[in-house]
Amino acid sequence: METKIYSVSQLxxxxxxxxxxxxxxxxxxxxxxxxxxxxxxxxHLYFTLKDxxxxxxxxxxxxxxxxxxxxxxxxxxxxxxxQVSVYEANGTYQIYCKKMIPEGLGELYLAYEQLKVKxxxxxxxxxxxxxxxxxxxxxxxxxxxKTGAVVQDIINITNRRYxxxxxxxxxxxxxxxxxxxxxxxxxxxFNALNNVExxxxxxxxxxxxxxxxxxxxxxxxxxYNSNIPIISAVGHETDFTICDFVSDLRAPTPSAAAxxxxxxxxxxxxxxxxxxxxxxxxILNYLDRKKEYVKRxxxxxxxKVPLDIINNYRLKIDAVLKYNENKLxxxxxxxxxxxxxxxxKIDALSPLKTLTRGYIVAQDNTGAVIAKTNQVxxxxxxxxxxxxxxxxxxxx
Amino acid sequence: xxxxxxEKSLEELENIANELERGNLSLEKSxxxxxxxxxxxxxxxxxLDKAEKRINILVQTENGLEEENFIVNE
Numbered sequence: 001m002e003t004k005i006y007s008v009s010q011l012x013x014x015x016x017x018x019x020x021x022x023x024x025x026x027x028x029x030x031x032x033x034x035x036x037x038x039x040x041x042x043x044h045l046y047f048t049l050k051d052x053x054x055x056x057x058x059x060x061x062x063x064x065x066x067x068x069x070x071x072x073x074x075x076x077x078x079x080x081x082x083q084v085s086v087y088e089a090n091g092t093y094q095i096y097c098k099k100m101i102p103e104g105l106g107e108l109y110l111a112y113e114q115l116k117v118k119x120x121x122x123x124x125x126x127x128x129x130x131x132x133x134x135x136x137x138x139x140x141x142x143x144x145x146k147t148g149a150v151v152q153d154i155i156n157i158t159n160r161r162y163x164x165x166x167x168x169x170x171x172x173x174x175x176x177x178x179x180x181x182x183x184x185x186x187x188x189x190f191n192a193l194n195n196v197e198x199x200x201x202x203x204x205x206x207x208x209x210x211x212x213x214x215x216x217x218x219x220x221x222x223x224y225n226s227n228i229p230i231i232s233a234v235g236h237e238t239d240f241t242i243c244d245f246v247s248d249l250r251a252p253t254p255s256a257a258a259x260x261x262x263x264x265x266x267x268x269x270x271x272x273x274x275x276x277x278x279x280x281x282x283i284l285n286y287l288d289r290k291k292e293y294v295k296r297x298x299x300x301x302x303x304k305v306p307l308d309i310i311n312n313y314r315l316k317i318d319a320v321l322k323y324n325e326n327k328l329x330x331x332x333x334x335x336x337x338x339x340x341x342x343x344x345k346i347d348a349l350s351p352l353k354t355l356t357r358g359y360i361v362a363q364d365n366t367g368a369v370i371a372k373t374n375q376v377x378x379x380x381x382x383x384x385x386x387x388x389x390x391x392x393x394x395x396x
Numbered sequence: 397x398x399x400x401x402x403e404k405s406l407e408e409l410e411n412i413a414n415e416l417e418r419g420n421l422s423l424e425k426s427x428x429x430x431x432x433x434x435x436x437x438x439x440x441x442x443x444l445d446k447a448e449k450r451i452n453i454l455v456q457t458e459n460g461l462e463e464e465n466f467i468v469n470e
Contacts, residue, residue: 135403146453146466155451155468164447169466170454189454189461268406268444275409276437282416283430290423 009088016086019093025084030056030095031103034076039065045072049080049095058082060097068100077103108208112215115242119217124224130248131229133260134197139166140261141196141228143186146171150204150254157258162265168196174203179213183243184222191227198229198261201243202254205236214241223247233257355387402443409436 006014019025032049039045043062048055058080060068072078081099086092119125140158144150146169158165170186173179183201190199201223203211213219214234223230223246232247233254244250251257355361362370363383370376380395412433415421421429453466 152468159449164444164449166448166450167466168452168454168463193461265444269441271406272409272437272440272444275406275413276434278413279409279416279430279433279437282413282419283426286416286419286423286426289419 008091012086012088012091015091015093016088019085020083027081028084028095029079029081031079032056032077034072034078035074037072037074039072045097047072049078057092057094058097059094060100064098070102072100079103108212108215112212112242115215115217115220116245119220119242119246124220125245129224133229133231133249136263137197137261139168139196141168141170141186141190141199142202143170143172143183143190143199144202144254145174148204150174150202153255154200154202154258157255158262161259162262164265165262174213175206175210176213180216180219183214184219187222187226187230194228196228198231199226200231200233200251200254200257200261201247202233202257203235204254205239208239211235211239211241214243216242219243220246231257231260355385361385402440405436405440409433409440412436 030049032051032055035048035050035055037045037047043065045060045065047058047060049058050056060080060082078100080095080097082095082097084093084095087094123129142151142154144154151169155165155167158167168190170189172182172186174183186201187199190196201214203214211234214232220242223232223243229248231249231251232241232244233251233256234241234243237252249260251260361384363385364370364375365381365383368375370382376382376395378395382393382395384391384393412429415429416426416433419426451466451468452463454461455464
């Protein structure tokens with residue numbers, strides 16, 4: 001029996017056809033880790049998806065690649081959706097990727113956002129509730145891993161800046177599942193011992209997942225309730241955790257936290273010395289000026305000057321007295337003439353004055369003055385007032 | 397000298413230097429202020445001199461938490 005012989009391209013074409021007919025392979029979701037990621041200038045993405053034991057090549061064409069909203073990196077765990085098919089040119093099968101979502105991160109990020117909103121609403125991030133840091137703390141507590149670069153960085157920076165730092169390290173797990181638990185214990189311990197004036201929670205940079213232990217609600221509340229002010233120095237400047245928001249101060253890096261806590265020793269010494277020297281110089285200048293003043297006074301006509309001053313004042317006082325005396329006289333004269341005017345006016349208007357001229361006043365028995373004839377009738381009793389007395393009469 | 401007073405003392409020291417440089421105080425007040433300044437600068441320097449470097453780590457022992465000297469890797 002003669003065997004039929006096919007060309008390579010015929011085989012590849014056939015295999016591709018088999019793949020493409022298979023509905024299972026037509027639309028499939030795969031979980032894996034991205035490796036060998038390359039973004040081609042044409043806009044297509046090429047990468048390999050792998051798990052512990054296997055890997056598969058993937059391609060994502062421009063049209064689909066544009067729908068991916070996050071930055072893709074090697075090592076990222078993702079879920080992709082697409083078709084498994086064959087590239088005829090070299091006979092490799094690969095995934096033609098249509099969708100990509102970050103695995104895990106999506107869920108974690110959602111949890112982070114939700115916790116952030118919850119605590120923010122409760123007021124745990126309010127500036128008003130933040131404690132101020134002590135100046136030049138007697139002792140600084142550090143919650144961090146006792147191994148690794150972070151604790152060394154902090155020690156080196158404080159050593160360089162201040163030299164005489166007093167640090168107390170609480171060794172904590174800053175990676176993995178029990179981050180929150182050990183950091184909480186550290187905060188509790190320092191608050192119970194009450195032997196440090198400020199606490200730094202420090203951890204080096206890492207991925208969102210690496211730092212996720214610092215997005216813990218219990219840890220956030222422990223930080224909020226701490227009596228000792230807390231500086232959060234978790235990750236790099238661009239990494240934000242709940243721990244950063246709730247702490248009294250956020251340092252962009254652990255080294256920066258050390259700089260926030262300890263001033264530069266040389267600056268302090270220079271300051272003290274300069275204030276002292278300025279004070280010395282100023283007081284010496286001041287004394288020199290006073291001496292010079294006394295010297296000049298002695299040289300001037302010291303004896304004469306005070307008398308001149310006194311005499312000047314005397315003249316001034318006399319002039320003032322004289323002026324006031326004149327004014328008083330004038331006022332008195334004015335008052336007198338005004339008084340006389342008023343008296344003569346009153347005199348002229350007095351009814352008594354009229355009576356002396358022979359007029360009389362007639363009143364009825366109620367005391368009302370009778371000015372006209374129609375106010376009386378025959379038989380009325382009237383009282384007439386003369387200049388020297390009163391007479392009662394009856395009208396006829 | 398407490399630490400919070402260190403900051404205040406430093407501030408006061410600066411104010412004293414400024415005040416003396418202005419030279420508007422009476423002779424007696426000037427001398428008094430100057431003496432206070434010298435006293436403060438001495439206290440501040442002493443505070444810095446007296447501080448000692450110490451780096452400890454909390455260690456869980458059978459007697460509870462204890463402080464141990466932390467070995468720094470240079």
